[in-house]
Amino acid sequence: MSDLKLVDVSKSFGAVEILKKINLDVKAGEFIVFVGPSGCGKSTLLRLIAGLEEITAGELVIGGKRMNDIDPSHRGLAMVFQSYALNPHMTVAENMGFALKFAGLPSAEIRARVLSAAHILDLEPLLQRRPKALSGGQRQRVAIGRAIVRQPKVFLFDEPLSNLDAGLRVHMRIEIAKLHRQLGVTTVYVTHDQVEAMTLADRIVVLRAGEVEQIGSPLDLYDNPANLFVAGFIGSPKMNLLPAIVTRTADGRPALRIPDIGDALVALPDRAPRLEDGRAVYIGIRPEQFCVDGSAEFDLAIDIVEHLGGTTFVYARKGSSAAIVVETRDGRAHKSGDAIAVRFDPASLYLFDADGGRIRSAAFGQPNA
Numbered sequence: 204m205s206d207l208k209l210v211d212v213s214k215s216f217g218a219v220e221i222l223k224k225i226n227l228d229v230k231a232g233e234f235i236v237f238v239g240p241s242g243c244g245k246s247t248l249l250r251l252i253a254g255l256e257e258i259t260a261g262e263l264v265i266g267g268k269r270m271n272d273i274d275p276s277h278r279g280l281a282m283v284f285q286s287y288a289l290n291p292h293m294t295v296a297e298n299m300g301f302a303l304k305f306a307g308l309p310s311a312e313i314r315a316r317v318l319s320a321a322h323i324l325d326l327e328p329l330l331q332r333r334p335k336a337l338s339g340g341q342r343q344r345v346a347i348g349r350a351i352v353r354q355p356k357v358f359l360f361d362e363p364l365s366n367l368d369a370g371l372r373v374h375m376r377i378e379i380a381k382l383h384r385q386l387g388v389t390t391v392y393v394t395h396d397q398v399e400a401m402t403l404a405d406r407i408v409v410l411r412a413g414e415v416e417q418i419g420s421p422l423d424l425y426d427n428p429a430n431l432f433v434a435g436f437i438g439s440p441k442m443n444l445l446p447a448i449v450t451r452t453a454d455g456r457p458a459l460r461i462p463d464i465g466d467a468l469v470a471l472p473d474r475a476p477r478l479e480d481g482r483a484v485y486i487g488i489r490p491e492q493f494c495v496d497g498s499a500e501f502d503l504a505i506d507i508v509e510h511l512g513g514t515t516f517v518y519a520r521k522g523s524s525a526a527i528v529v530e531t532r533d534g535r536a537h538k539s540g541d542a543i544a545v546r547f548d549p550a551s552l553y554l555f556d557a558d559g560g561r562i563r564s565a566a567f568g569q570p571n572a
């Protein structure tokens with residue numbers, strides 16, 4: 204395993220700059236996930252690391268060595284794609300060993316590595332089958348096996364689970380986590396699925412339009428998002444984000460007026476930063492932050508209720524505004540059309556500027572905000 208470093212890495216296709224000065228330090232053995240909306244540049248960044256695209260500016264360093272001009276085959280990487288691209292005429296064992304045979308390794312060595320990878324991936328009974336006789340999940344395991352046998356210093360994955368159905372995706376996600384724990388190989392994994400990112404990553408890199416929005420551990424990003432984009436992207440269901448106007452209560456205390464919940468007034472905590480009256484902001488409340496003992500209370504009408512058994516998601520609104528998602532553990536009695544009184548603690552709010560930057564204060568959100 205190796206460490207990997209990106210220094211001011213940029214990429215343009217013609218005149219269009221797709222990636223802008225990306226900086227990242229990956230520790231040896233770390234599992235890094237690139238996440239972000241479709242088209243933000245995740246695959247391009249991975250392909251720059253792999254050497255499948257040329258870096259326009261900046262430096263790529265793997266294991267202490269500058270790699271910009273090194274041929275992909277000499278970078279010590281193995282990549283797994285969304286499409287498995289298995290050779291239909293070869294058996295599983297032949298598919299897995301092909302790159303090693305091509306590199307001229309002795310056949311005994313190839314056999315040993317294929318058997319060891321097949322053991323790790325539970326593919327031993329399937330080694331003599333051809334790809335058409337395999338399920339989607341089995342094919343994906345063969346594609347991963349093909350990467351393992353190369354004993355890379357770094358694994359690169361580009362949305363490897365996107366072609367699988369939901370159940371298999373969860374299963375393979377756990378398999379990949381186990382594989383990483385077992386082999387300890389530095390891994391860079393691309394996905395647009397924030398649940399995959401949350402569950403697999405040591406650290407997540409959130410990308411948007413070719414720029415890094417935030418880098419941090421999954422719970423860092425969840426508890427302490429740097430801006431509105433990360434706040435809305437990480438978390439499922441999403442954080443509720445509502446426009447609000449800074450104002451005063453009748454007795455002159457700082458407060459927020461929230462148009463989407465019938466102009467409700469929420470008095471701000473005493474330690475809140477001074478914000479000028481009339482300023483437009485956004486408040487953020489995660490679905491699970493609604494609680495029975497919050498001091499701010501307002502009434503909503505229930506649109507939809509999702510009973511998941513242990514937990515319930517209530518989608519409720521005031522008038523024609525967008526639905527607010529409330530997570531509750533004792534919501535079995537709720538049903539569509541009912542009224543619901545929701546409460547929260549104003550000190551648990553996240554606050555954002557009109558342009559999306561986080562307004563940080565010890566009075567809001569998480570303790571280290």
Ligand SMILES: Nc1ncnc2c1ncn2[C@@H]1O[C@H](COP(=O)(O)OP(=O)(O)O)[C@@H](O)[C@H]1O
Nearest residue numbers: 216217221239240241242243244245246247248
């Ligand atoms: N070879 C290419 N030539 C021109 N534009 C490209 C090329 N490859 C990717 N792009 C553009 O770069 C942007 C990022 O693409 P990509 O990295 O595939 O996004 P993601 O993987 O995050 O969905 C997109 O706008 C895409 O159209």
Ligand SMILES: [Mg+2]
Nearest residue numbers: 245246247362
């Ligand atoms: Mg992609």
